[in-house]
Amino acid sequence: MNDFLVQLAQIIGIQYVLTDHEDIAPYLTDWRKRYTGKALAVVLPRATLEIAQIVSLCSSKGVSIVPQGGHTGFCGGATPDASGNQIVLNFKRMNSILEIDAENQTITVEAGCILQNVQEAAAGKGFLFPLSLGAEGSCMIGGNLATNAGGTNVLRYGNARDLCLGLEVVTAKGDIWNGLKGLRKDNTGYDLRDLFVGSEGTLGIITAAVMKLYPLPISQWTTLVATDDIHSTISLLNLFQKRATSLLTGFEMMTHESLALTERHFPHMANPIKGSPPYTVLIELSDHESEAHVRQLLEDVLQEAFESNLISDAIIASNLSQAQGFWHMREHITLAQAEEGANLKHDITVPLSALDGFIRETDALMKAAYPGVRIINFGHLGDGNLHYNIAAPKGVDPKSFNLTNEKPIHELVYAQVERYKGSISAEHGVGQLKLEGLRAHKGEVAHELMKSIKTALDPQNLLNPHKVVSI
Ligand code: FAD
Protein backbone atom coordinates (compact mmCIF):
# COMPACT_ATOMS: atom_id res chain seq x y z
CA MET A 1 0.00 0.00 0.00
CA ASN A 2 1.50 3.34 -0.97
CA ASP A 3 1.89 6.32 1.31
CA PHE A 4 -1.26 8.05 0.01
CA LEU A 5 -3.45 5.01 0.67
CA VAL A 6 -1.95 4.59 4.14
CA GLN A 7 -2.89 8.18 4.94
CA LEU A 8 -6.41 7.65 3.59
CA ALA A 9 -6.73 4.59 5.80
CA GLN A 10 -5.59 6.63 8.80
CA ILE A 11 -8.46 9.05 8.18
CA ILE A 12 -11.37 6.62 7.66
CA GLY A 13 -10.12 3.16 8.59
CA ILE A 14 -8.48 0.65 6.29
CA GLN A 15 -11.72 -1.31 5.73
CA TYR A 16 -13.24 1.75 4.08
CA VAL A 17 -10.44 2.23 1.56
CA LEU A 18 -11.23 -0.28 -1.18
CA THR A 19 -8.48 -1.14 -3.65
CA ASP A 20 -9.09 -4.76 -4.50
CA HIS A 21 -10.11 -5.18 -8.14
CA GLU A 22 -13.28 -7.12 -7.31
CA ASP A 23 -14.29 -4.77 -4.50
CA ILE A 24 -14.00 -1.62 -6.57
CA ALA A 25 -15.41 -2.94 -9.86
CA PRO A 26 -19.08 -2.13 -9.00
CA TYR A 27 -18.15 1.55 -8.49
CA LEU A 28 -16.37 1.94 -11.81
CA THR A 29 -19.15 1.38 -14.36
CA ASP A 30 -22.18 3.63 -14.73
CA TRP A 31 -25.81 2.47 -14.75
CA ARG A 32 -26.07 2.53 -18.53
CA LYS A 33 -22.80 0.55 -18.82
CA ARG A 34 -21.56 3.24 -21.11
CA TYR A 35 -18.49 4.29 -19.15
CA THR A 36 -15.98 2.21 -17.21
CA GLY A 37 -13.07 3.89 -15.46
CA LYS A 38 -10.26 3.01 -13.11
CA ALA A 39 -9.49 4.28 -9.61
CA LEU A 40 -6.63 4.39 -7.13
CA ALA A 41 -9.21 3.55 -4.48
CA VAL A 42 -12.88 3.78 -3.63
CA VAL A 43 -13.30 5.51 -0.27
CA LEU A 44 -16.36 5.21 1.96
CA PRO A 45 -16.31 8.02 4.54
CA ARG A 46 -18.81 8.28 7.39
CA ALA A 47 -18.50 11.95 8.40
CA THR A 48 -18.09 15.42 6.93
CA LEU A 49 -14.89 15.97 8.89
CA GLU A 50 -13.38 12.85 7.32
CA ILE A 51 -14.29 14.16 3.86
CA ALA A 52 -12.63 17.49 4.64
CA GLN A 53 -9.46 15.61 5.66
CA ILE A 54 -9.59 13.43 2.54
CA VAL A 55 -9.89 16.52 0.33
CA SER A 56 -6.94 18.20 2.08
CA LEU A 57 -4.86 15.06 1.62
CA CYS A 58 -5.84 14.81 -2.06
CA SER A 59 -5.01 18.47 -2.53
CA SER A 60 -1.52 17.98 -1.09
CA LYS A 61 -0.92 14.95 -3.34
CA GLY A 62 -2.65 16.29 -6.46
CA VAL A 63 -5.13 13.40 -6.56
CA SER A 64 -8.52 14.22 -8.03
CA ILE A 65 -11.82 13.13 -6.51
CA VAL A 66 -14.98 11.78 -8.13
CA PRO A 67 -17.96 12.15 -5.76
CA GLN A 68 -20.44 9.31 -6.16
CA GLY A 69 -23.96 8.73 -4.85
CA GLY A 70 -26.13 5.91 -6.17
CA HIS A 71 -24.27 5.98 -9.52
CA THR A 72 -27.58 6.08 -11.40
CA GLY A 73 -26.74 9.23 -13.36
CA PHE A 74 -27.11 9.10 -17.14
CA CYS A 75 -24.16 11.29 -18.12
CA GLY A 76 -21.15 9.45 -16.65
CA GLY A 77 -20.63 12.18 -14.04
CA ALA A 78 -19.89 9.79 -11.17
CA THR A 79 -17.63 7.44 -13.13
CA PRO A 80 -13.85 8.00 -12.82
CA ASP A 81 -11.69 8.45 -15.90
CA ALA A 82 -9.34 5.82 -17.33
CA SER A 83 -6.15 7.20 -15.73
CA GLY A 84 -6.39 5.18 -12.52
CA ASN A 85 -5.17 8.31 -10.68
CA GLN A 86 -8.50 9.38 -9.20
CA ILE A 87 -10.33 8.29 -6.08
CA VAL A 88 -14.05 7.64 -6.02
CA LEU A 89 -15.69 9.10 -2.91
CA ASN A 90 -18.88 7.13 -2.43
CA PHE A 91 -21.56 8.34 -0.02
CA LYS A 92 -23.30 5.11 0.94
CA ARG A 93 -22.23 5.30 4.61
CA MET A 94 -23.39 8.90 5.06
CA ASN A 95 -27.04 7.96 5.23
CA SER A 96 -28.57 9.49 8.38
CA ILE A 97 -31.76 11.49 8.52
CA LEU A 98 -30.54 14.25 10.84
CA GLU A 99 -33.75 16.11 11.67
CA ILE A 100 -37.38 16.56 10.71
CA ASP A 101 -38.57 20.02 11.75
CA ALA A 102 -42.35 19.79 11.62
CA GLU A 103 -43.00 23.48 12.30
CA ASN A 104 -40.54 24.64 9.67
CA GLN A 105 -41.61 21.83 7.32
CA THR A 106 -38.05 20.78 6.56
CA ILE A 107 -35.96 17.65 6.65
CA THR A 108 -32.19 17.68 7.15
CA VAL A 109 -30.37 14.70 5.70
CA GLU A 110 -26.89 13.45 5.00
CA ALA A 111 -25.96 13.36 1.33
CA GLY A 112 -25.86 9.57 1.14
CA CYS A 113 -29.52 9.10 2.11
CA ILE A 114 -31.34 7.13 -0.56
CA LEU A 115 -34.15 9.23 -2.01
CA GLN A 116 -36.85 6.68 -1.17
CA ASN A 117 -35.70 6.61 2.46
CA VAL A 118 -36.10 10.38 2.63
CA GLN A 119 -39.61 10.11 1.16
CA GLU A 120 -40.49 7.39 3.69
CA ALA A 121 -39.03 9.26 6.66
CA ALA A 122 -41.07 12.32 5.68
CA ALA A 123 -44.24 10.27 5.17
CA GLY A 124 -43.75 8.70 8.59
CA LYS A 125 -44.23 12.18 10.07
CA GLY A 126 -47.17 13.03 7.82
CA PHE A 127 -45.19 14.97 5.21
CA LEU A 128 -44.56 14.67 1.51
CA PHE A 129 -41.02 14.93 0.17
CA PRO A 130 -42.00 15.40 -3.45
CA LEU A 131 -38.84 14.60 -5.41
CA SER A 132 -39.66 11.37 -7.25
CA LEU A 133 -37.92 9.50 -10.06
CA GLY A 134 -37.54 5.98 -11.40
CA ALA A 135 -34.17 5.51 -9.66
CA GLU A 136 -35.46 6.59 -6.23
CA GLY A 137 -34.69 3.20 -4.67
CA SER A 138 -30.96 3.71 -5.28
CA CYS A 139 -30.11 7.34 -6.11
CA MET A 140 -29.01 9.53 -3.19
CA ILE A 141 -29.99 13.02 -2.17
CA GLY A 142 -26.43 14.33 -2.72
CA GLY A 143 -26.53 12.99 -6.28
CA ASN A 144 -30.03 14.43 -6.77
CA LEU A 145 -28.81 17.86 -5.70
CA ALA A 146 -25.56 17.63 -7.64
CA THR A 147 -27.53 16.87 -10.82
CA ASN A 148 -30.49 19.09 -9.92
CA ALA A 149 -32.70 16.08 -10.60
CA GLY A 150 -36.20 16.52 -11.98
CA GLY A 151 -38.56 13.55 -12.18
CA THR A 152 -42.31 13.32 -12.15
CA ASN A 153 -43.44 15.98 -9.67
CA VAL A 154 -41.63 19.01 -11.07
CA LEU A 155 -44.71 20.65 -12.56
CA ARG A 156 -46.17 21.05 -9.06
CA TYR A 157 -43.18 21.14 -6.67
CA GLY A 158 -40.15 22.03 -8.80
CA ASN A 159 -36.85 20.21 -9.24
CA ALA A 160 -34.22 19.34 -6.61
CA ARG A 161 -32.98 22.94 -6.58
CA ASP A 162 -36.43 24.28 -5.79
CA LEU A 163 -36.75 21.85 -2.89
CA CYS A 164 -33.40 22.73 -1.31
CA LEU A 165 -33.11 25.36 1.42
CA GLY A 166 -29.62 24.75 2.74
CA LEU A 167 -26.43 22.79 2.18
CA GLU A 168 -23.29 21.66 3.91
CA VAL A 169 -20.38 21.45 1.48
CA VAL A 170 -16.71 20.49 1.65
CA THR A 171 -14.83 22.86 -0.62
CA ALA A 172 -11.88 22.02 -2.87
CA LYS A 173 -9.59 23.50 -0.19
CA GLY A 174 -10.92 21.05 2.37
CA ASP A 175 -12.94 23.69 4.25
CA ILE A 176 -16.43 22.93 5.51
CA TRP A 177 -19.12 25.45 4.54
CA ASN A 178 -22.06 25.06 6.89
CA GLY A 179 -25.07 26.49 5.09
CA LEU A 180 -27.56 24.14 6.72
CA LYS A 181 -30.22 26.79 7.31
CA GLY A 182 -33.86 26.08 6.68
CA LEU A 183 -34.66 29.60 5.46
CA ARG A 184 -37.12 30.44 2.72
CA LYS A 185 -35.69 33.93 2.40
CA ASP A 186 -32.00 34.85 2.56
CA ASN A 187 -30.65 37.63 0.40
CA THR A 188 -27.15 37.85 1.80
CA GLY A 189 -25.20 38.25 -1.41
CA TYR A 190 -24.28 35.52 -3.86
CA ASP A 191 -26.34 32.36 -3.54
CA LEU A 192 -23.71 29.73 -2.71
CA ARG A 193 -26.33 27.02 -2.35
CA ASP A 194 -27.53 27.50 -5.89
CA LEU A 195 -23.95 27.45 -7.14
CA PHE A 196 -23.37 23.97 -5.76
CA VAL A 197 -26.77 22.57 -6.74
CA GLY A 198 -26.46 21.23 -10.30
CA SER A 199 -22.64 21.48 -10.31
CA GLU A 200 -22.24 17.68 -10.55
CA GLY A 201 -19.45 17.43 -8.01
CA THR A 202 -17.19 19.88 -9.86
CA LEU A 203 -17.33 22.81 -7.40
CA GLY A 204 -17.75 21.21 -3.98
CA ILE A 205 -18.75 18.02 -2.23
CA ILE A 206 -22.27 18.15 -0.80
CA THR A 207 -22.34 16.40 2.57
CA ALA A 208 -25.79 17.31 3.93
CA ALA A 209 -28.89 19.28 2.95
CA VAL A 210 -32.01 20.90 4.35
CA MET A 211 -34.95 20.10 2.09
CA LYS A 212 -38.53 21.38 1.97
CA LEU A 213 -41.46 19.25 3.06
CA TYR A 214 -45.13 19.57 2.17
CA PRO A 215 -48.29 18.28 3.79
CA LEU A 216 -49.03 14.74 2.61
CA PRO A 217 -52.00 14.80 0.20
CA ILE A 218 -54.93 12.78 1.47
CA SER A 219 -56.48 12.05 -1.89
CA GLN A 220 -54.87 11.15 -5.16
CA TRP A 221 -56.45 10.08 -8.44
CA THR A 222 -54.49 8.75 -11.39
CA THR A 223 -55.73 8.34 -14.92
CA LEU A 224 -54.40 7.13 -18.27
CA VAL A 225 -55.80 8.83 -21.34
CA ALA A 226 -55.34 8.34 -25.06
CA THR A 227 -54.56 11.23 -27.38
CA ASP A 228 -53.96 11.38 -31.13
CA ASP A 229 -51.25 13.99 -31.37
CA ILE A 230 -48.99 16.32 -29.45
CA HIS A 231 -51.09 19.36 -30.21
CA SER A 232 -54.14 17.91 -28.42
CA THR A 233 -51.91 16.57 -25.63
CA ILE A 234 -50.69 20.10 -24.91
CA SER A 235 -54.24 21.45 -25.09
CA LEU A 236 -55.17 18.76 -22.58
CA LEU A 237 -52.32 19.87 -20.30
CA ASN A 238 -53.49 23.47 -20.56
CA LEU A 239 -57.05 22.39 -19.74
CA PHE A 240 -55.88 20.57 -16.60
CA GLN A 241 -53.65 23.52 -15.63
CA LYS A 242 -56.65 25.82 -15.89
CA ARG A 243 -59.22 23.60 -14.19
CA ALA A 244 -57.16 21.68 -11.64
CA THR A 245 -54.44 24.34 -11.05
CA SER A 246 -52.15 23.23 -8.22
CA LEU A 247 -53.92 19.87 -7.87
CA LEU A 248 -52.18 18.70 -11.03
CA THR A 249 -49.14 16.77 -9.77
CA GLY A 250 -48.27 14.55 -12.74
CA PHE A 251 -48.52 14.80 -16.52
CA GLU A 252 -46.37 12.21 -18.28
CA MET A 253 -46.50 11.48 -22.00
CA MET A 254 -45.68 8.07 -23.53
CA THR A 255 -45.71 7.28 -27.24
CA HIS A 256 -47.06 4.05 -28.68
CA GLU A 257 -43.47 2.99 -29.56
CA SER A 258 -42.29 3.53 -25.95
CA LEU A 259 -45.10 1.39 -24.53
CA ALA A 260 -44.76 -1.32 -27.18
CA LEU A 261 -41.09 -1.66 -26.20
CA THR A 262 -42.03 -1.79 -22.51
CA GLU A 263 -44.63 -4.48 -23.16
CA ARG A 264 -42.15 -6.55 -25.18
CA HIS A 265 -39.69 -6.69 -22.27
CA PHE A 266 -42.22 -6.60 -19.43
CA PRO A 267 -45.42 -8.24 -20.72
CA HIS A 268 -47.23 -7.66 -17.42
CA MET A 269 -46.79 -3.90 -18.01
CA ALA A 270 -49.00 -3.78 -21.09
CA ASN A 271 -50.89 -0.55 -21.71
CA PRO A 272 -54.40 -1.03 -20.23
CA ILE A 273 -55.71 1.36 -22.89
CA LYS A 274 -56.48 -0.84 -25.86
CA GLY A 275 -55.96 -0.03 -29.52
CA SER A 276 -52.38 1.29 -29.28
CA PRO A 277 -53.16 5.02 -29.32
CA PRO A 278 -50.35 7.23 -30.68
CA TYR A 279 -49.99 8.87 -27.25
CA THR A 280 -50.91 7.71 -23.77
CA VAL A 281 -50.80 10.30 -21.00
CA LEU A 282 -50.57 9.56 -17.30
CA ILE A 283 -52.24 12.30 -15.27
CA GLU A 284 -52.27 12.57 -11.49
CA LEU A 285 -54.31 14.92 -9.31
CA SER A 286 -53.57 15.26 -5.58
CA ASP A 287 -55.36 17.20 -2.89
CA HIS A 288 -55.89 17.70 0.78
CA GLU A 289 -59.65 17.52 0.52
CA SER A 290 -61.92 14.51 0.28
CA GLU A 291 -61.42 11.77 -2.31
CA ALA A 292 -64.83 12.53 -3.75
CA HIS A 293 -63.95 16.15 -4.46
CA VAL A 294 -60.86 15.31 -6.53
CA ARG A 295 -62.58 12.40 -8.28
CA GLN A 296 -65.43 14.68 -9.34
CA LEU A 297 -63.00 17.30 -10.62
CA LEU A 298 -61.10 14.67 -12.59
CA GLU A 299 -64.27 13.31 -14.14
CA ASP A 300 -65.45 16.81 -15.07
CA VAL A 301 -62.18 17.71 -16.77
CA LEU A 302 -62.05 14.39 -18.62
CA GLN A 303 -65.65 14.93 -19.78
CA GLU A 304 -64.71 18.36 -21.10
CA ALA A 305 -61.67 16.83 -22.81
CA PHE A 306 -63.85 14.17 -24.51
CA GLU A 307 -66.31 16.80 -25.66
CA SER A 308 -63.51 18.92 -27.11
CA ASN A 309 -62.08 15.86 -28.89
CA LEU A 310 -58.79 16.13 -27.01
CA ILE A 311 -58.89 12.52 -25.82
CA SER A 312 -60.32 9.32 -27.25
CA ASP A 313 -60.20 7.05 -24.21
CA ALA A 314 -59.55 7.23 -20.45
CA ILE A 315 -59.14 4.83 -17.55
CA ILE A 316 -59.23 6.12 -13.98
CA ALA A 317 -57.32 3.89 -11.56
CA SER A 318 -59.86 2.43 -9.18
CA ASN A 319 -57.41 1.72 -6.39
CA LEU A 320 -53.87 2.40 -5.23
CA SER A 321 -52.46 -0.74 -6.76
CA GLN A 322 -53.87 0.09 -10.20
CA ALA A 323 -52.49 3.62 -9.91
CA GLN A 324 -49.09 2.19 -9.01
CA GLY A 325 -49.36 -0.11 -12.03
CA PHE A 326 -49.81 2.95 -14.29
CA TRP A 327 -46.70 4.55 -12.77
CA HIS A 328 -44.70 1.34 -13.04
CA MET A 329 -45.53 1.13 -16.71
CA ARG A 330 -44.25 4.68 -17.18
CA GLU A 331 -41.07 4.03 -15.18
CA HIS A 332 -40.33 0.78 -16.98
CA ILE A 333 -39.74 2.52 -20.31
CA THR A 334 -36.17 3.31 -19.24
CA LEU A 335 -35.66 -0.27 -18.03
CA ALA A 336 -37.09 -1.66 -21.27
CA GLN A 337 -34.70 0.50 -23.25
CA ALA A 338 -31.80 -0.82 -21.19
CA GLU A 339 -32.96 -4.40 -21.86
CA GLU A 340 -33.20 -3.69 -25.58
CA GLY A 341 -29.54 -2.67 -25.69
CA ALA A 342 -27.49 0.49 -26.02
CA ASN A 343 -29.54 3.53 -27.02
CA LEU A 344 -28.95 7.21 -27.60
CA LYS A 345 -30.51 9.46 -25.00
CA HIS A 346 -31.54 13.06 -25.54
CA ASP A 347 -32.94 14.67 -22.41
CA ILE A 348 -34.19 17.86 -23.98
CA THR A 349 -36.64 20.63 -23.30
CA VAL A 350 -38.25 23.24 -25.51
CA PRO A 351 -41.01 25.73 -24.69
CA LEU A 352 -44.34 23.90 -24.69
CA SER A 353 -45.55 26.15 -27.47
CA ALA A 354 -42.71 24.82 -29.66
CA LEU A 355 -43.03 21.14 -28.77
CA ASP A 356 -45.42 20.10 -31.53
CA GLY A 357 -43.26 21.65 -34.25
CA PHE A 358 -40.10 20.25 -32.69
CA ILE A 359 -41.38 16.67 -32.62
CA ARG A 360 -42.96 16.68 -36.07
CA GLU A 361 -39.90 18.17 -37.73
CA THR A 362 -37.28 16.20 -35.79
CA ASP A 363 -39.13 12.92 -36.32
CA ALA A 364 -39.31 13.58 -40.05
CA LEU A 365 -35.61 14.49 -40.29
CA MET A 366 -34.60 11.48 -38.20
CA LYS A 367 -36.68 8.99 -40.18
CA ALA A 368 -35.42 10.37 -43.49
CA ALA A 369 -31.77 10.24 -42.43
CA TYR A 370 -31.94 6.88 -40.61
CA PRO A 371 -34.62 4.69 -42.17
CA GLY A 372 -36.10 2.21 -39.70
CA VAL A 373 -34.70 4.03 -36.66
CA ARG A 374 -36.90 3.74 -33.57
CA ILE A 375 -37.81 6.96 -31.78
CA ILE A 376 -38.58 6.19 -28.14
CA ASN A 377 -40.10 9.48 -27.22
CA PHE A 378 -41.63 10.01 -23.76
CA GLY A 379 -41.24 12.31 -20.82
CA HIS A 380 -42.38 14.88 -18.36
CA LEU A 381 -44.59 16.75 -20.79
CA GLY A 382 -45.90 19.03 -18.06
CA ASP A 383 -42.37 20.51 -17.92
CA GLY A 384 -41.79 20.50 -21.69
CA ASN A 385 -39.15 17.82 -21.00
CA LEU A 386 -38.83 15.08 -23.60
CA HIS A 387 -36.70 11.99 -23.48
CA TYR A 388 -36.13 11.86 -27.20
CA ASN A 389 -34.30 8.55 -27.19
CA ILE A 390 -33.15 6.74 -30.29
CA ALA A 391 -32.81 2.99 -30.73
CA ALA A 392 -31.26 1.16 -33.70
CA PRO A 393 -33.65 -0.20 -36.35
CA LYS A 394 -35.05 -3.65 -35.51
CA GLY A 395 -32.58 -6.40 -36.27
CA VAL A 396 -29.59 -4.02 -36.38
CA ASP A 397 -26.90 -4.45 -33.73
CA PRO A 398 -27.29 -1.40 -31.44
CA LYS A 399 -23.58 -1.10 -30.66
CA SER A 400 -22.45 -0.94 -34.28
CA PHE A 401 -25.39 1.34 -35.16
CA ASN A 402 -24.41 3.76 -32.40
CA LEU A 403 -20.72 3.63 -33.26
CA THR A 404 -21.44 4.93 -36.76
CA ASN A 405 -24.40 7.17 -36.07
CA GLU A 406 -24.16 8.52 -32.55
CA LYS A 407 -22.43 11.79 -33.39
CA PRO A 408 -24.61 12.82 -36.35
CA ILE A 409 -27.78 11.79 -34.51
CA HIS A 410 -26.85 13.93 -31.50
CA GLU A 411 -26.00 16.78 -33.87
CA LEU A 412 -29.35 16.47 -35.62
CA VAL A 413 -31.33 16.53 -32.37
CA TYR A 414 -29.28 19.31 -30.78
CA ALA A 415 -29.49 21.48 -33.91
CA GLN A 416 -33.26 21.14 -33.64
CA VAL A 417 -33.10 22.01 -29.93
CA GLU A 418 -31.21 25.22 -30.79
CA ARG A 419 -33.65 26.02 -33.58
CA TYR A 420 -36.55 25.73 -31.13
CA LYS A 421 -34.72 27.63 -28.34
CA GLY A 422 -34.50 24.68 -25.99
CA SER A 423 -31.91 23.03 -23.76
CA ILE A 424 -29.77 19.95 -24.46
CA SER A 425 -30.07 18.85 -20.83
CA ALA A 426 -33.37 19.29 -19.03
CA GLU A 427 -32.71 17.18 -15.94
CA HIS A 428 -29.91 14.63 -16.38
CA GLY A 429 -27.01 17.09 -16.31
CA VAL A 430 -23.85 17.21 -18.41
CA GLY A 431 -21.25 14.90 -16.87
CA GLN A 432 -18.80 13.66 -19.45
CA LEU A 433 -21.51 12.80 -21.99
CA LYS A 434 -22.34 16.38 -22.94
CA LEU A 435 -19.05 18.07 -22.08
CA GLU A 436 -18.24 18.82 -25.71
CA GLY A 437 -21.75 19.86 -26.68
CA LEU A 438 -22.08 22.27 -23.77
CA ARG A 439 -19.71 24.90 -25.09
CA ALA A 440 -21.59 25.42 -28.34
CA HIS A 441 -24.94 25.20 -26.58
CA LYS A 442 -24.25 27.71 -23.80
CA GLY A 443 -22.38 30.15 -26.02
CA GLU A 444 -18.89 31.51 -25.48
CA VAL A 445 -19.72 34.08 -22.81
CA ALA A 446 -21.69 31.69 -20.58
CA HIS A 447 -19.09 28.96 -21.06
CA GLU A 448 -16.25 31.31 -20.07
CA LEU A 449 -18.20 32.40 -16.97
CA MET A 450 -18.67 28.77 -15.99
CA LYS A 451 -14.94 28.14 -16.42
CA SER A 452 -14.13 31.19 -14.28
CA ILE A 453 -16.35 29.87 -11.50
CA LYS A 454 -14.70 26.44 -11.69
CA THR A 455 -11.19 27.97 -11.62
CA ALA A 456 -12.05 30.24 -8.69
CA LEU A 457 -13.54 27.47 -6.55
CA ASP A 458 -11.26 24.63 -7.58
CA PRO A 459 -7.99 26.08 -8.92
CA GLN A 460 -6.20 22.72 -8.74
CA ASN A 461 -8.98 21.04 -10.76
CA LEU A 462 -9.31 18.36 -8.09
CA LEU A 463 -13.07 17.94 -8.03
CA ASN A 464 -14.47 15.77 -10.79
CA PRO A 465 -12.21 17.17 -13.52
CA HIS A 466 -13.37 17.08 -17.15
CA LYS A 467 -16.99 16.84 -16.21
CA VAL A 468 -19.39 19.70 -17.10
CA VAL A 469 -16.52 22.08 -18.08
CA SER A 470 -12.83 21.51 -18.77
CA ILE A 471 -10.35 24.13 -17.53
P1 FAD B 1 -24.63 9.74 -9.15
O1 FAD B 1 -24.98 9.12 -10.44
O2 FAD B 1 -23.82 8.95 -8.20
O3 FAD B 1 -23.87 11.13 -9.43
C1 FAD B 1 -24.39 12.07 -10.33
C2 FAD B 1 -23.47 13.32 -10.33
O4 FAD B 1 -23.52 13.94 -9.06
C3 FAD B 1 -21.99 13.00 -10.57
O5 FAD B 1 -21.42 14.06 -11.28
C4 FAD B 1 -21.41 12.92 -9.17
O6 FAD B 1 -20.02 13.23 -9.16
C5 FAD B 1 -22.22 13.98 -8.45
N1 FAD B 1 -22.41 13.70 -7.03
C6 FAD B 1 -23.00 12.63 -6.46
N2 FAD B 1 -23.06 12.78 -5.13
C7 FAD B 1 -22.48 13.98 -4.85
C8 FAD B 1 -22.24 14.72 -3.64
N3 FAD B 1 -22.62 14.25 -2.46
N4 FAD B 1 -21.61 15.91 -3.75
C9 FAD B 1 -21.26 16.41 -4.94
N5 FAD B 1 -21.45 15.76 -6.11
C10 FAD B 1 -22.07 14.57 -6.06
N6 FAD B 1 -33.01 11.78 -13.41
C11 FAD B 1 -33.92 12.76 -13.42
O7 FAD B 1 -33.55 13.93 -13.23
N7 FAD B 1 -35.25 12.51 -13.63
C12 FAD B 1 -35.72 11.25 -13.82
O8 FAD B 1 -36.91 11.06 -14.02
C13 FAD B 1 -34.78 10.18 -13.79
N8 FAD B 1 -35.20 8.91 -13.94
C14 FAD B 1 -34.29 7.90 -13.86
C15 FAD B 1 -34.74 6.58 -13.97
C16 FAD B 1 -33.84 5.53 -13.90
C17 FAD B 1 -34.33 4.12 -13.99
C18 FAD B 1 -32.45 5.80 -13.73
C19 FAD B 1 -31.45 4.69 -13.65
C20 FAD B 1 -32.00 7.10 -13.61
C21 FAD B 1 -32.91 8.16 -13.68
N9 FAD B 1 -32.49 9.49 -13.57
C22 FAD B 1 -33.40 10.50 -13.59
C23 FAD B 1 -31.04 9.81 -13.49
C24 FAD B 1 -30.45 9.76 -12.06
O9 FAD B 1 -31.16 8.91 -11.24
C25 FAD B 1 -30.40 11.16 -11.43
O10 FAD B 1 -29.50 11.94 -12.15
C26 FAD B 1 -30.00 11.16 -9.95
O11 FAD B 1 -30.19 12.47 -9.46
C27 FAD B 1 -28.56 10.73 -9.72
O12 FAD B 1 -28.36 10.48 -8.34
P2 FAD B 1 -27.19 9.51 -7.87
O13 FAD B 1 -27.15 9.50 -6.39
O14 FAD B 1 -27.29 8.19 -8.52
O15 FAD B 1 -25.92 10.30 -8.42
Ligand code: MLT
Ligand atom coordinates in the same frame (compact mmCIF):
# COMPACT_ATOMS: atom_id res chain seq x y z
C1 MLT C 1 -37.23 9.00 -17.04
O1 MLT C 1 -37.90 10.03 -16.93
O2 MLT C 1 -37.75 7.88 -16.95
C2 MLT C 1 -35.74 9.12 -17.31
O3 MLT C 1 -35.31 10.37 -16.88
C3 MLT C 1 -35.57 9.05 -18.80
C4 MLT C 1 -34.66 8.23 -19.59
O4 MLT C 1 -34.47 7.03 -19.34
O5 MLT C 1 -34.13 8.76 -20.61
Ligand code: ZN
Ligand atom coordinates in the same frame (compact mmCIF):
# COMPACT_ATOMS: atom_id res chain seq x y z
ZN1 ZN D 1 -36.94 11.88 -16.85
